[in-house]
Amino acid sequence: MNITDEDARKMLAKMLGDDSILIVKEKKKKETHKxxxxxxxxxxxxxxxxxxxxxxxxxxxxCRKTHRRNIRKPKPKVIRTNVCAGNECENVIVQKGKGRTITRCEDCQVILRQKQNAEYRAKTFVPLQRVGACIDCNCQLETMTGRGKMKLRCVECQKKNHAKIARESAKTNYKPVVRKFTCRLCEKEHEQEGRGKLRVQCTDCVSKPTPKTKSAAQELLETLSQEQKDAIDMWKSMLGE
Structure with a gap:
């Protein structure tokens, strides 16, 4: 036979004669959230x-970061002063914090770094020497030291290449010039291309043989010789020869 809790309380109350045992106190519920x-x-x-x-x-x-920042205790500031260790330098170095002590100012640090780099380069530097060949005439070029850009052509080929590039560049900006002239023989008007000396005769008249014209000196010489002959003939007629 199963006896419940209520039956057990009733039996116990009868035995003790106290009815207060029958009153069941309710347990308070615990709050889980507030x-x-x-x-x-x-x-x-x-x-x-x-x-x-x-x-x-x-x-x-x-909020947590702000609260953490508010309750944080300020650290004591460490300030140190030191005189520069450079030659004839009396600058005072003000250093904050607990790091390595700085012995030189910025100007002296630059000078020291340049000196150390120069000494290291003098000990370890090995100059690079290179020999090339001309890409046009395949002749050997002079020995080049350093890591700069190698020459591609010799002096003569370089001049020719510059002239070629200049001609090609000039062709892009060249505008043909056409001028008119009148031939002195056929007296016709013709066109001439280019910027050279203006022509006097056309191509057709240049191919034809031009009649020879006497110069003024030749005409004077012929006139004098003719006058001399006339004078000789006159004297001969006067002398009766």
Whole structure:
């Protein structure tokens, strides 16, 4: 026979003669969640009830960062002064923090770095020497030291290449020039292309043989010789020869 809790209480109350045992006290329900106000943003939030102190901040990451920044203790500032170790340099170096002590100012550091680089280069530098060949005439070029761009052509081929490039470049901007002239023989008007000396005769008249014309000196010489002959003939007639 199964006996419930109520039957057991009734039997116990009859035995003891106390009816207060029959009164069942209701257990208080525990609260699992509560509300509170955030101390940073002053907004209400709900949190789960646990052992320990109740939270005063909401779940926002910004509020937590702000609270952490507010309660952080400021670190004592470390300020050090030092005189530059460079030659004839009296600059005072002010250094904050606990890092490595700086012994030289910025100007002295640059000078020291240049000196160290020059010494290291003098010890380890090996000049690079290269010999090339002309791509046009295939002759050997002079030895080149360093890592610059190699020459492709010798001096003569370079001049020819420059002239070729200049001609091709000039052709793009060239405009043909056409001029008119009148032939002195056929007296016809012709056209001439180019910027050279203006022609006097056309091509047809140049191919024809031109009559020879006497110069002024030749005409004077013939006139004098003719006058001399006339004078001789006159004297011969006067002398009766």
């Amino acid at each position: 509300q509170s106000t955030c101390r940073i943003c002053e907004e209400e939030f709900t949190y789960e009830v646990k052992k320990g102190k109740a939270p005063t901040l909401c779940q926002s990451e910004e």
